Amino acid sequence: MSGNVDERGEMVLRADQTLNEALQLFIRFEVNEVPIIDHQRREIGRLTCRTLLKAVADKWDGRTTIESLWNGEKETEQVGREPADAPKVSRASVSELTAMVERLKRELQETQSIVETMKTVLDSAYEGIVVVDAHGIIQEINKAYCQFLGIRREDAVGKHVTEVIENTRLHICLESGIPERGFIQKIYGQPMVVHRIPIWRDGKVIGAIGVLIFQGVSEVYQIFKRLQDLSREASRKEEKEERAAPSRKQIFGLNSIIGRSPVIAEIKQMVRRAARVPSTVLITGESGTGKEVLAKAIHQSSPYADGNFISVNCAAIPESLLEAELFGYEEGAFTGAKKGGKPGKFQLAHKGTLFLDEIGDMPLYMQAKILRALEEKKVERVGGVEEMELDVRIIAATNKNLEEMVRKGQFREDLFYRLNIIRIHIPALRERKMDIPYLLAYHMERICEQFGLKQKEFTKEAMQVLMDYSWPGNIRELVNVVEWLVGMVDGQKIQKEHLPAHILSPQRLAKHGDKEGEKRKIVVQTDTNWREIVDAYERERIKQALIEERGNKAAAARKLGMHRSTLYEKLKKYNL
Template identity: 45%
Template sequence: MYQGFEKIPQNWHEQMIHLLAERIIVVDDNGIILYINEAYCQFLGTTIKDAVNRPVQDVIENTRMHIVAKTGQKELATLHPINGSEMIANRFPIIEDGKIVGAVGTVMFRSPEEWRMYRTKIQGLVEELKYYKTKLEKELKSKYQFNDLIGKSSTFLATKKLAERISGSNSSVLLIGDSGTGKELFAHAIHNSSMRASLPFVAINCASIPEHLLESELFGYDDGAFTGAKKGGKKGQFEIANNGSIFLDEIGDMPLSMQSKLLRVLQEKEIQRVGGQKSIAVDVRIIAATHRDLEKLVEEGKFRQDLYYRLNVIKIEIPPLRERKEDIPLISQSLLKKLEGKFYRKGIELSTVVEERLMEHSWPGNIRELENVLERSINILDGKTIEMVHLPLYLRDMEPETNFVKGASTQNLETTPKPLLPIFSLKETLAHAEKKAILNALEVTKGNKQEAAKLLGIGKTSFYEKCKLYSIK
């Protein structure tokens, strides 16, 4: 007996047992009840006199006390169906001189009401956990398939066919294309057609995460890695994407310091958390994308050549909308269906003249710009047909006012009546001109916002603010 235990008065023992575990039972090695307290008997609807010296399985339904008394294997926090409810039971063997002499069991919770209250509380937590788990799983699933990639032009169909063919591979993929061409949709579709389709798909925009946070976001951090670090550390996106795919958008904007760490992941297939000492193995397929000329960045020393070759195993160039204008009607119809759900509208269509105008535009913002134009049009649409008047000013301004014949005198000019357009405020007219200038600059620089800002003679911060103001991405 432990030192000091003998000082406890004998008449305290049962009261102590009752307080520590209200329902308790003790059996010998044959499963015969040697002791059961009053609380347990009340719950079972019996008495101590009727229960003691009887086989435990005759007194308690679904009991395993006699089994524990034979096997010597303790059972902790096990479900025990009893009296139409489910108790949580603990069962321990009693060993004396190396021999199993019996077993002691306790049932947690003091009453069925307490269990029901506990179960209700736990059930709420379980439902909440299930909700967030389902939400997380949905967020980690790829949303698009190749059927969602709309187009019939030969260049687009060739690109789509190549992407479908390489989907089953585990090799790295590099998606090249202007902003708004649908690189992320291709990444989703590639993952969804791969053997990793049921596993996580994680998308990261390398340009949108501050440089000092990018490493911890990608690779995670250990407990105490830095001030404010979450207790217990945090998994990075590579760990979350393990066995699945990770989409690194705008890879051309990744800092050089991070490029070397990404190269190590590709070569060694392992990551190291910020502040961590051990390496963690990861199996992730990398799908990278950029609108920038990586070969030029390599020449300028702004992108690692070895990383470029690692990423450029399978290169897929997605054509811009200006090179597949025959796809504009199909894409427009698909976008209108999507927007109809957003605006709770049905049967919206384009007039013939609007469809022609859309096909005349160069679309520097590609499909993203087209979607913005259609959404803007629906916002001011009363009927079901989008007409010229519903288009933004910069598209309406494209309409020719005069058919000029070279060499003809001014008296012989063929003129077409100038359509009557609504008058807009000076503020809106200036905003239109500013937006048009930004879009033109982006078209010239192939989407490079820093170069576009230089062309326009404004600062980078001011340029980004104006892009946000005019929904230019």
């Protein structure tokens, strides 16, 4: 910069110097204006801080010479001379503005780098990936997809997805907001496996991602066969359980917790941690939020998975029977005691998990007994003399405020601390609305499969109403609504008008903040109605299948997509 001082010791810039050099000089000496000289060192004008910053902000090419800026090659307005009414830039603001420009430049570079990384990731993927906006317009498509379709990226971006990808349903997925996983889509006559994933933000679908997984279904079959061979041995236990409930898809452990909200991700993380240690877990959350589902997931992912998962609803067992239920009894322990006695839930859960649901409803004297069992790891049957050593993982759950109950003396403080070692809280469904479409899709698929029906879809309007609803009964209520809709709607599309009246006009239901009891009453009441309707529907379907198959039960079971033993159970249930 030494060449930038004239004979009078003043700062100058030569016209052939670059904007980079000028900016450095302005920053280093915090000047506001510098004379520009030609090669004969004559002053030909002045470069102001404002002009320099504008040039930088407009087209930041640091190699541009002051001269070319001056000549207006890249600038349309007069450059170099400050308009008469231009605001004067103070020394302080010079440094502030340059710092701002530097910051913006850095941020821009970072954003460009992220975009570049994303593009590289997309293009490195083996799968075909396409991203559309809320209108179905392609925003991004990766190399693998373009190669498969035989198109260029620039010919696809900006077009509606239906113009580019044959038989796509990505635009339908935008409407329903429901993900479609593992669907078969024919492209160029070839069956392909695809995922369609809607992108939700602030309760709205803002786009969708389509993933073309393999180059063909045959490849999936090959992989599936390989996996089957490998896991045959390991899956003996699963097969046993599947036999017990053949019409339902079995999902285990963490996979049984459906939801994509950040809070569900956190909960899954907690489940992973809780599964690793034998510590007691306390699960809290409103009724129907999935406390039992979570407890099972912990059990299935833990070293206790080979043992039983025994669930006890402490509120449902009469007080007088609770002790015998939990600890078992010896023969003759009391009038009416079974011959040979009976093992208690603790004993049944030995080397497994005991799930104490509604622990807040446990009477105080039983709390003391449970505490003793937990601390000593021993139980004694009612009427017995011998103690049995037990290795049981305890998971307790409640929808009550146990801290408050401890304060009021309704719950033992020592038991509370013994239970509260790992605490997991499940928020109400209305506090994690982005899980709603995933739960609807999951239960729709599960129930349709169970009833042997083709899966139904929600229209955008119906989905919006379901998203807006506050679900006072949480996921249990959602499951009931799906079951009701599967039974009641004839076509494949579930329209807004098909939804139950209390969901369409929720003001008829109790508002949040109303007494818990009131809320429960409404949910239970609606539950009963749904159950009756669903049962009537199922009875009718079974009757029809038997008529069509001329009384052949095996054929009717096949037609209904249920196992023969399930059909026998239902025939008994419906008196058919």
